[in-house]
Amino acid sequence: NAGVTQTPKFQVLKTGQSMTLQCAQDMNHNSMYWYRQDPGMGLRLIYYSASEGTTDKGEVPNGYNVSRLNKREFSLRLESAAPSQTSVYFCASSLTRQNTEAFFGQGTRLTVV
Amino acid sequence: AQRVTQPEKLLSVFKGAPVELKCNYSYSGSPELFWYVQYSRQRLQLLLRHISRESIKGFTADLNKGETSFHLKKPFAQEEDSAMYYCALMGNAGNMLTFGGGTRLMVKP
Numbered sequence: 001n002a003g004v005t006q007t008p009k010f011q012v013l014k015t016g017q018s019m020t021l022q023c024a025q026d027m028n029h030n031s032m033y034w035y036r037q038d039p040g041m042g043l044r045l046i047y048y049s050a051s052e053g054t055t056d057k058g059e060v061p062n063g064y065n066v067s068r069l070n071k072r073e074f075s076l077r078l079e080s081a082a083p084s085q086t087s088v089y090f091c092a093s094s095l096t097r098q099n100t101e102a103f104f105g106q107g108t109r110l111t112v113v
Numbered sequence: 114a115q116r117v118t119q120p121e122k123l124l125s126v127f128k129g130a131p132v133e134l135k136c137n138y139s140y141s142g143s144p145e146l147f148w149y150v151q152y153s154r155q156r157l158q159l160l161l162r163h164i165s166r167e168s169i170k171g172f173t174a175d176l177n178k179g180e181t182s183f184h185l186k187k188p189f190a191q192e193e194d195s196a197m198y199y200c201a202l203m204g205n206a207g208n209m210l211t212f213g214g215g216t217r218l219m220v221k222p
Contacts, residue, residue, distance in 0.1 A: 013130060016168035040122060043157075043199060050209075058209075090157065094210065101205075102149075102210055104157040 002026050006091050006105035013081040013112045021076040021108050023091030029103075030096035032074035033058075034066060036087040037107070043090065049074055050096050108113045115140045117202050117213035125219040126190050134185040134216045136174075136200030144202045146176055146183040149212070151197040160185075160198070170194070190220045 007022045025032065030051050035043040035058075045058030049068040063085060065077045074093075078085060088109050094102040126132055138144060146163040160176040161169045163176040163183060174185045183200060200213040 022160075036210070042119070043212035045209070045211060048209055056209075059211075071135055090145065092157075092210070101159045101162070102201075 004091055004093055004105040006089075006102050006108050009106065009108060011108065011110050013078075015082060015112060017081050018077065018079050018096055018111075019081065020078075021091070021110075022073070023075065023105060024073045025091075025093040025103070026072065027093060027103065028071070029093035030071070031094045033092040033094075034074070034076045035090045035092065035095065036060065036066075036085075037090060038087050046076065046089075046103070066078065081110075083112045086110060086112045115204050115209070115211045117200050117203050117211055119198075119200055119213035119216050121216045122214065123217045125217070125221065127221050128192055129189050132185075132187045132190045132194070132218065132220075134198050134200075134218065136183045136185065136213060138181050138183065138200075138202050140181075140202060140204065142205045144204060146184050147201040147203070148172070148174055148183075149199045149201055151199070153196070157199070187207065190218075192220045192222055194218060194221045201214070 004025045033048045034046040044060045047066040049055045052071045067075045088107050090107050091105040092102045094100045118137045136215050148160040150160045151157045172187045199215045
């Protein structure tokens with residue numbers, strides 16, 4: 001089972017460039033999430049999607065956009081990358097109910113120079 | 114708003130010593146609390162959830178609603194417990210999972 005798959009694993013961008021991080025899950029989960037992981041800051045929620053067709057802002061949404069393309073896929077877009085967006089990005093998915101386990105992708109290490 | 118606080122960024126203990134990783138939360142309803150763990154070069158994964166009242170790899174955690182805490186404990190730490198530990202909260206709607214800042218546990222031989 002693939003679980004949650006993120007692409008790419010590594011990326012270097014120049015300031016001002018744009019890119020899209022892709023995430024797909026094959027567990028028929030309703031909820032999907034994008035987090036960024038920074039030293040000392042833990043995992044901070046950028047956006048989440050409770051179901052196909054809905055998205056909501058998390059704790060740190062500025063500078064990002066998301067698309068829930070279908071039930072399987074949830075993409076994160078940086079329209080104009082900034083050095084402050086250098087981070088490790090994680091996608092996760094879960095069933096939309098309480099006491100449910102979230103499954104994580106392997107992460108994307110993004111560096112903006 | 115929901116918030117999770119882990120006051121310790123780093124916890125270093127010797128093998129065989131007891132371990133307690135602290136977690137405090139803020140939430141107006143009845144939250145679901147979890148501990149996730151990230152071992153070196155591995156994906157973040159669920160360690161345990163409060164509602165199951167289970168012991169996983171010797172770890173336990175009790176939800177204290179009065180103190181709004183969900184501390185993770187293990188009586189005798191092992192070197193293989195060295196990892197990054199995250200406390201997480203899911204709200205009533207079951208669709209927003211919030212993490213704390215994480216605590217790096219180092220178990221020395």
